[in-house]
Amino acid sequence: MLTRGSEWRRWEPHIHTPGTVLNNQFGGGGAWETYLSNIETRTPTIEALGVTDYYLTETYEQVLLHKDAGRIPNVSLIFPNIELRLSVAAKTGFVNMHLLVSPEDPDHVNEVRLLLTRLQFSAFGDVFDCTREGLVRLGRRVDAAAIDDRAALAIGATQFKVDFDQLRKVYEASEWAQANVLIAVAGAEGDGTSGIRQAADATMRQEIEKFAHIIFASSVAQREFWTGQRSVTVEELMRRYNGCKPCLHGSDAHDNATVGQPVQDRFTWIKGAVTFDALRQAYIDPAGRAFVALEPPKTAMPSQVIASVEIENAPWVSTPSIPLNAGLVAIIGARGSGKTALADMIAAGCDSVPPAVWEDEKGVSPSFLSRAKPLVGEGRVKLTRAADSVASRYLDGRDANNPFSYPSARYLSQQFVEDLCSAAGASEGLLHEIERVIFEAHPVEGREGALDFEALRGHRTHRFQLARGREVEAIGAISNRIADELEKEALLQSYDAQIKQKENLIAGYNADLAKLVVKGTEQQAQRHAALNTALQGRLTASQAYAAQRRTFVAMQDEVRRTKATKAPEILREVQSRHQNSGLSMTQWDEFLLVFKGDVDASLVGYLAWVDGEIAKIEGVPPVSPPPGVSMAPLIADDADLTAQTVAILRAEMGRLEGLISADTVVRNQYAALSKRIASENGALAALRKALEDAQGASERRKLLQVEREDAYDRLFSAVISEQQALVDLYAPLMARLAVATGTIRKLSLLVTRVVDAKSWADFAEEQLIDCRRAGPFYGRGSLVRRAEVELKPVWQTGTAADVRAAVSAFIHKYWKDLLAHAPYAPTEQEAFREWSKRFAHWVFGTDHIWVRYELAYDGIDIRKLSPGTRGIVLLLLYLALDDADDRPLIIDQPEENLDPQSVFVELVSLFINAKSKRQVIMVTHNANLVINTDADQVIVAQAGSHAAGGLPTIEYLSGGLEDAEIRRKVCDILEGGEDAFRERARRLRVRLKR
Template sequence: MINRGSEWHRWEPHIHAPGTLFNNQFKGPNAWSDYFTSLEQAAPVIRAIAVTDYYCTDTYQHFVREMKENGRLPEVALVFPNVELRLDVATVKERWTNIHLLVCPDDPKHVSEVERFLSRLRFEAFGDNFACTREDLAKLARKSKPELTDERAAFRHGASQFKVNFGKLREEYGRSDWAKENILIAVAGAETDGTSGIRDANDATLRQEIEKFAHVIFASSPAQRDFWLGRKSGVGEDLLRERYDGCKPCLHGSDAHEQTTVAKPDGNRYSWIKGALEFDALRQAYIDPAGRAYVGPHPPFRATPARVVAEVELTGADWAQTPKLALNPGLVAIIGARGSGKTALADAIAAGCDATDGRLSNASFIVRAREHLDGVGVRLSWETGDPSVRPLLDDSFDPSLYPRARYLSQKFVEELCSADGLNDELLNEIERVIFEAHSTLERDGATDFGELLELRTIVLRDNRDRDEEAIETLSDQIGLEREKQSQIAGLKSQITQKDALIADYIKSRDKLVTAGSAERVARLNALTEAADYVRTQIRLWSQESQALRSLQNDVSDFRTNRAPMALRTTKQNFVGAHLDDTSWEVFRQTYAGNVDGTLTERLAKAEKATAGWRGKELPRKASDQEPFVADDAELKQLSLGELEAEIGRIQRLINIDTDTANRLRTITTKIGDENAALKRLKDSLADCEGAAARTTQLQSDREKAYLRVFESIAAEEQVLHALYRPLMDRLAQASGTLRKLSFSVSRHADVHRWATEGEGLFDKRRTGPFKGVGTLEAWADALLKPAWESGDPKAVAEAMAGFRQAHQAELLDLSEVPRSQQADYRSWLRRFAKWLYGTSHIEISYSIDYEAVDIRKLSPGTRGIVLLLLYLALDDSDDRPLIIDQPEENLDPKSIFDELVELFIAAKNVRQVIMVTHNANLVVNTDADQVIVAFSGTHTPGKLPPIRYLSGGLENADMRKHVCDILEGGERAFKERARRLRVRLDR
């Protein structure tokens, strides 16, 4: 029992031989030799043959004798009899329905036993009752044709008259333990001589009963095979179980009656059976028709040959009594008692595939037995390609080596499914599968999920960041504008006070003027007003000059520092654009026009204007009676020097004493200063009175920016939906366990965080709807959360606008800073607005759900199911061998049966799966292709115990016994499988 277990082999289940009782067209003296030559030269090679004859096993016995005596058919490992009978049920083609007894050759007395069974079948004719024996069939023939004297001819004619009653056949089969154990029933499905030809409505029930009784259907068309596997629309496995006792394997033989058709079925529709070359493989095909029987030119496609470990060999290991094992390309189950060497084999295979790095725990064989493994190596032979040879201990692991298998060791599974929380690696694995579900054309050159997500969302996230910054800036500006509005009353009061003060100064000045000088006072007032105007011009032009100089400095700084820095940042952010330095230069920020010329020209103009308005200080004239300014001069066009000289002259003429002149000069100066201050106050008032309109516009802009943030969020959601779409579409079309898995994308609003941040700004002791801890969160849950999490951008903006309009005043009243403390309150307002319109608490989340529960909330056992679902059913792109150590850990038996069995069955059809297991369901109900049984011998201190292995398929009775003896629930698993499939598993 050292073999690869269940493999696909070509069988010939229905072929006649020279001397067959009816329609024997094998002619010539070398008929048998030619017949064997045709079988030997058949391609693909035939490994099992059911020699067919009518009502007897004559040609089978001759076939076996010829084969043994002449050393023919060296490739054929199994020959067994196929006894063809005709039921007393007619077809529309005026033929009789054929039924076949496929007889197990294991019993040395199988020929005599099947003849004894045939003898129980009866046919009534000529007032007599005839048994299905050679003697009685000859008697029946002579009753019909007395002239028949040749025994062979009489036997043939009697057989042609003998029709087996279906009811009697079924009854005798049910009464015979030997028949039930050693005979499988096959019925032809053809229209000519099979059940398809039973068309009479009155016989519909009889047809169904015949097909229900059969274990095998001789049929070759894809449509018939789909029907009998429950794959045809409207049929299904449940209907087949109800009407026909389950699914049936379809087989097809050449049904050769002449040399030209030997081993040449129509359309190259060869029969393939997966299993050892023994009759039990046919029984297993009845148990699992979809997985073990196939009709076609080639056997079903399995794992990619280049990805199949065909053989594992331990070198330099004196403890390995079975150093070399061949491995099946399908599902390999390694079983054995605790400490028998199961994990040792899995570790060795994984090490040979460079797949153990970071996957081994302290409980692994390689770690525990480290001191005994010096010089031990593992050699893997692949079905194609060169062997790989590795030391079992490889401390110089090269991380650049690509693992040629995926190893789910106990440590790896435990970490990914830990109860401590969802491990990042499980999410990474899920995202890898999502990424690989996209075609290479859809990946935008990305190499992993994170990179693809970044490529698809970077613009959206940048937009969101910019709009969030804009919201913050706008909120600051709104705060400033609100503060300006609060200053209007104060500014108006100051202007009134300033007007009164200036009036008082004028009255005081008037009192200093002596009588008779009214004209001079009027002239002085005109000159003073003009001087105030000129000073304003000087101030404005001086300010412009200073601003222009600052702007020149800013231009220089932009060119020298900011533009180069911006270009470097852009290069870093968009390195994927792959532009060369020359191309990048066009992205350097610069000014569109001749800013230097403009600034130089404007600065010269401003400085000239300033100098012109300032003028020069004029020297005092010899007589104050000589004016500096003509009486008809346009005073507001004169320089300040001229005006001040004339003002001084007039003041000297009005006042003769120095003290009075100084006082008049002082008051006149103050009047000028106060007029300038009054002008500034009026400018500020005009600015503050315009704040309301600006605030409205800024609030509108902020709401638009808030809307754009959620447009970016919604767009990112759509990107995620698009990324998951291929896998989601596949899950929507799946059946069974796969349908329990789903992917969802959603917005999550951390309302508690948002409300807590807000409450930190408020005096929660005050009365009102938001008094106390938690009330704000309750309001937000009701009014904002639905829109935040599921509303479109417009709905979110409307919800926030409604909340602000309804409650902003109440919230502002809760300020922890008194409004009287203007600077602090202004700072508080900014923090309030930044919080209210903040979106940092809004996140896009995606979840992988199993039965509508986020995997982050699943138990470790259920996470294990998701993990295996991922690797076994969804990871289509990974065709490497999958090695799993005890996938049943943390899972209950029902979950294993309900959730995992179908996953392993599906996976083994596309990749090699090697698993260590203690669970019988994962061996029996997955119909493991190969079972490797590990045994360990007596342990000598200081040495490893000897380890040996047995290997074979479940079609082998001895292997089934090992499964029952070793695995808990082994016998129960076999019985459950038999009950579920309504079959007998006596052997």
């Protein structure tokens, strides 16, 4: 037994024939020939026929005779549809009810006639049975002129009304009827329950619809109502109407023009084999098995559907060719029966077996193909798609995963699911799959040319990560400058002390100098002191120009390095960061950093100028007079000494030193002491300048701290922008989850800032502050406790301004305390500078803050879920969210690690929804996943004895749940057999309906 199981087929469940009791407009002559030809040629092809007549089965029996004669070969199922008129009034007549009779019982005609005799109509002081004779007799009582049986039958049929309560009692009293008859009622206004308008009859309407198994209706609104997709839920339908109902529609033809041509081409489609059991199955699963429309519901794309699997050169497979359904295929069987073997072989034909399976030489993998590799020989699997494409692969993997292969199915093997959902924590694989689904939720035009999630995320966040890097560099540079200012602030008292020391020292030197002056030369000494002062001023000016010159030379080096190395490297970095610009090398040249002016020429000019200024200050030494000739004064008494050159000043001072003392020793002492005084005065001037600079350090430091806070504000703005970019990246999936129904509603996606305040504080306590010192931060953990309370909440949810304010307040509050715990004093310049820089990087860093998305199930992050629940999340991804992937989905035992209730509650609806969009092939031991998902095809695997040194013989049979033999196999394998099933029900004290 090998069929594709349940497939959509066109049924005509309500059609009259020539000779129908009432309203027969088929005409005479060749009416039957026309009628049969119409059924044979209608499109879509009619495969099941519900032959309808009022109260009788005679026309049904005539159709059977034509079938036996070779007519309507396309029709595989013919069954009686006996139309009854209830005594309940509708809008334009009476409510019609139909008895759809299974033809499976060879004696069904006699049985249904016997059933009908129990329906009686009282009139004229008499009782009339629902039989041909009873109807004829009633017609003649109504119209005595109706001598012809045919005319009397028609009159009787118009008058005979079935009491609803009587019909219900007769049906419920008959085991045969309950097993072989399905009740249908018209849902239209004219002759259906919708026409029961009086408020007093509302209860009657509900009772009739509750009693019915099927509603004859063709509108979308009716179908959605009766399948729980409108205002009334499935639970409410169960309570009020005994459950959902399938809606069917027929042509209700009373003439040949409308045979098989329902109004607006509203054809009836039943999913299943062309058997009456398919109709019973449609009653059990109305939403999935009955449909009224021009075409049946869309399923997987034909190009993606595996239509059949053939196992070649494999004598151990006694069923080498297996047709596959396009919907949900359930593979069942006892342990070791070959279930996983079939799934593995199909996956191999789709190039979907992981390379690790083929590379497993020790047989560690649970894969059948891995363990059977040495035994499969020349075995091959050939897959034929519904679109007629064919793929063939060896079962030992020799031609697997070639450079041109592409997985044409997604295979969730047991090993794959275990790896992704291991108890050790949410693996990278699971997160990768989540990201893949998020990526594919974006339309192609919105992917910005990215090939995967990581690339798209890079596109969206790259600019903000660059911004973070720039601000981190800026904070470091500003922190260095702040450290400089802190050093200067710390040296204020030192500068004061040094200045006083210098002043005292110079005063002492001046007193010593006065003692060296020979009496009568006081005027020359005063002149010498004035010249010395002027000389120090000119030397200071010369030194300033010399410093300026060194700067110009350094700038020349900087310019050369920038042109030769720095600017080209910056351009290369920009090109690397923006590879998708599409700019040519010529266009990129425009982005090369160049100086605005001709800086080379400018710097040469600056050097020439500064050299000239230095030369002017230095001057040319005067020519010394001949021996024995006194040197005349070189500078007039009223001349501006500050305008003299260094050379002239020094020469004039030398002349005066000779006049001050004739004693060479004294003269040399005077000259040396004068130079010393000059030098100390220069040092004093430098100290006073440094003091002035240090006195402004506090204000400059405050401005720099504001600047650093501005940079931190921008840094955190980049963090928030990155977070928003991720929110936008995940928006398509988040929007879908927001409007989802069912199990998928338990999924939620959040983009959050994750803050590790402990690592932030631990770093400081380990490397920046001495927790052994007394103070607020004494002892390890004192800093983290404050950070958790004062900073972490705003880091997690605050705006950039909020974070800036909080960090600023934290620093202001604890700055002195943190300095007190610093391992270095500000006077330890080099060490303190390095510490200060590291301290600023720490305070204003964001390494402990990152943005991540959290996929939660039922409010719990997937990282904290059990392996079984992670498995549900994984299946949600593949079954409900992964719309972009329409390839077949092959799953080996999705129920692993799940309890039966979770399987029913969480997974069943997922499989039902998924099978309408893609082919799903599932290996399972769970009855819920076969029966409650209404599997379209069940493949039963059976293994024979295990041959020594070989593989056991494997046999497969298949069919749909409407097939009694398949249902028996399902019960035997998944429930332990009917006796075991009923024994469990007895022990649980559950009452089973037959």
